[in-house]
Amino acid sequence: MQATFAPTDEVRESTGMSGAALPPGRRGPLARREERLAFAMLTPVLLALFALGLYPAITTVWYSLQSGGYQGINTSYAGFANYIRLFHDPLFWSSLRFSLLFSIITVSGQMILGTALALFANAKFPGRWVLRAAILFPWAIPTATNSVIWAYMFNYQYGLFNSILIHLHVITPATTINWLGGTTSATVLIYIIAIWKANSLVALLVLAGLQSIPDEIYEAARVDGATYFQTLWRVTLPLLRPTLIVALIVRIIESLQAFDIISAFTNGSPGTSTQNLGLYIYSEISNGDFGYSSTIATVVMVLTVAFIFFYLRTLTRSASAR
Amino acid sequence: MAHIAEQADQAREPSIAVGSKQPGWRFLSSRAALYLIVAVVVLVQFFPIIWSVLTSLMSPAETTSIPATLLPAHPSLTNYQQALTSDIGGFKIGQFYLNSVIVSTVSTIVTMFLAMLAAYAFARLNFRFKSQILLIVLALSLFPPLAQLIPILRILILSKTILGIQLFGTIGALIVPYSVLGLPLAILILIAFFQEIPKDLEEAAMIDGMSRFQAFLRVILPLTIPGFFTTAIIVFVGNWNEYLFALNYTTTSSYTLPVGIVTISQSEYVTNFGILTAATVMAVVPLVVLILLLERRIVSGLTAGAVKG
């Protein structure tokens, strides 16, 4: 357990928490009062999370040690059989590979584009409300219909994009592009749509972060003769670090759990080449195999934790190198 | 060259110079370049909505013509009318809209209230086991929602057995999980916003005789309004768009908008793209307009008040 906790210090450090606990013996009355206040403020959240979050978490881990039965009924203890099965399951490895690549590429894309969008929307010019609306729109479309609409636009027969290309005389009606039917094109489109859909969240967070940076800091940088990109790199981004890290963590969690954005778009096709772990969990649940789906879900959880730590470590390292 | 342009621009209209806050934007000071970029960004971001609006005005035959019709020949609002009047077991999309508003609003308020308290404690107070507790809070959000579907269902059933409160099948079955499942992310985000406020402020307030909690309420909270609002929007939109729980824990009367849209726009084999896009436009546009208006009013209003008070 100690090993698990070590990296959380980085969370603390990176978000600037000064939570180094003093040994209880040396705490003054003031510190104890502060601690009482802290626990009073935390209690509602912890109660809520324990009431609703604890049981599903335990259930999932517990089912991952069960096999047989149907929809979680009449299962029996199987030790680590499900994990061994995972290890020998090529579909698990290909889904894992897709999930990892999806997470790395889309989260990077969302961070870069979202930050750029926010910097842009933060600039003062007439009509910038349009940009603020542009930040909100992709994200406000329900995911369930968003993917259906995108799949409609990329439809092989009556899709918008093929029609545009036909009108531009790039292709003919006989040579329409089978966007969703090719492994590479389907994969790239999933990346693009996922980036497009969620850069909003990063942009919103960064925008709020930018508003808290005082103008004087930019003024000082300007007086020093810094160019825009120097200011951005040396002043703005370091000040945004806490916000960026939070955006990163939020996006990593959601990217690794991605499900409906892909299910309504390609449903993992062609074949299983765009199947991620989220889709695999769903198909195992609908096959009634709670044991195996819970095992994959547990792996996703572990993976998420590992990813967050990896990102944080890289970030804190590059920050200290600078 | 950019430098000269920058000076010229500054001389002409310093007040609306691009990026008066961030000097570097002046390399873009050619208005044309700026608005070209704005146009591209807006086009990309709005693209599916623009196409949805066009599709929603088409006739059913046009929506699946090969190759696709780019502009409706005879734009008509029939799809909107159909989307509004489609009857699902006695309920219409207006009901689902109302359900979505109630569910998202109530659960966002609950989440924000709880998360605010916890985030402040994590960000500003010293207590034992802080990182361990944060880890627990975070870890409970790391299981995919799919895996939580049945276990949470059992808890909802339990609420009836023990407390006599029927949640399953009502909008309460969505409010309860949304309120809790949104907590970890809201806490994480709020912690970051609390961090940005200088420590001196509340120390000054405490020297002035306020208690720690009073300082939190009167000094820190008003300052985090923009961050609070951003977080609330994120939580709200997340709830607004949720599909899995909204599908499985509800009856027709308690469907939310995403489930309602999917239900009215698809039959066993055919998707009616006209109705789908019309309903999507009706779901999204008011939401975005509302958020923009609220953002302007509430944020500027509250922060102005906070500075005075």
Added chain:
Amino acid sequence: MVSDERAAPDHFSHACVVRKKGDCMAVNDASQPTTSGHEASSPSAPGTGASWSLLDDLKTPLSRRRLLSRGVIAGIGATALGPLILSACGTSSSAAKKGLVNLTYYALQDNTGEQTAEVNLFNQQYAGKIHVDYQVLPTVATDQYQKFVTAFQSQSGSPDVVHIDVTWPAQFAIPGWLAPIDHYVNAQYLTQFFPSAGTVGKVNGKLYGIQRYMDIGMFYYRTDLVKKYGGTLPTTRDALTAMAQQIMQGEAANGVTTGILFPGKKIEAIVDHWLENLWGAGGDIGTPGNLQVNGQTQIDALQFMHDLIYTSKLSPSGTNTLAPADLLALFQKGAAPFMRNWTFAYTPANDPKASKVAGNVGVAPMWSTAGNQGHGCTGGWVLGINAFSQNKDEAWTFIDFLLSQSTQKSMSENAGLISSRPDVVNDPTVQAKIPYFSQIGTILGSGFNRPPLQNYNAFTTPMQAAINGVLSNQMSAADALNGVQSQVGAIK
């Protein structure tokens, strides 16, 4: 179960009043409290006795009686009282007095309004006795399936009546979620229906449902083009491909861009169409528990589908993303002379407003190889009763109403769905409205059901991926089917 509740002593009714209040808070009146006796009705829930552990609790579905007795009552040291109080509560529900019984009916969205009309008619006829609340489900099959599973897992008795896909009865009956209906029907009753409609709900010797309407994969063709190019409809694969080739060449100037349309998207229909090609070659996939998908006939059937796209190029290169609705759009445009599709396509293909080929559309049984007969894959929806329902008798009354001749006739006439009753399908007034019904008897007669597996989903999931992979030219038919054989071979 019902009698058990009725036997509950009167003086417990106090507790019920309190509990009733909670029930009333439900938006859906019909969601009755869990039956007190459902442990008995659920064969899979092991009666674990009095010892309680968290793990037991995780393993078996929560039962209201057990939870209350263990979690609360046991806590105050009165374990024995728990079940009694709850039994009494069951009494206070509609089961005892049989006043107005509220039923909940889960069925998919029907945009013709027919389903709503049927429910309204029933509610009128049974006013004051039974009221049915029609809950509409999204039509996405996986969404519906998950919603049913969630509803059953809740053990709430709601929905009372379920409208489920033909591949689901076993998947819901085996965990104990569907009630057997054998005591409501006899052999005489079942003779009213097409034989497969009466057997599709049979699981381990018990009947769990009867089909409400039928569906089947049909061979759609352009009557005008077949006439022009030889006059006789091809029934074998070779004749089909030869004529498709001829028409594609001859009619290219008239907008025919492709020859044979079949579903290739990663959905259930591709497994069904592969089965059709397999059955049409005289093959099958064996018996439950001993399935074979990688024999030579099985591989050939898939190879045939693959070659239509990549060798003879008689099917669109993007077939691997085409769903039934996409096929219909192409066919309506006049782009192809031949199509495999479900029965829903018939009406829109003949709608002059939407279709350029209206009036020139014919249907026939599926194609086959020389010397064999073609068989369409059957589909459709089945009516069943939730095992946790407290109103099974009333639920059956409703199902019986939906299956009656007059209701079924109305369904076929107004929604175009194929009744599971031959007397409706053969009714001249119905056939006057839907001309192809005169042929549907023959087509249905040649149809085959999908294998009656206890867990059909576990079979179709890997099959869909494998077939779609082959149709995407990712791997050979033999490799793909050899790959899934180990996963599906032992499925019962």
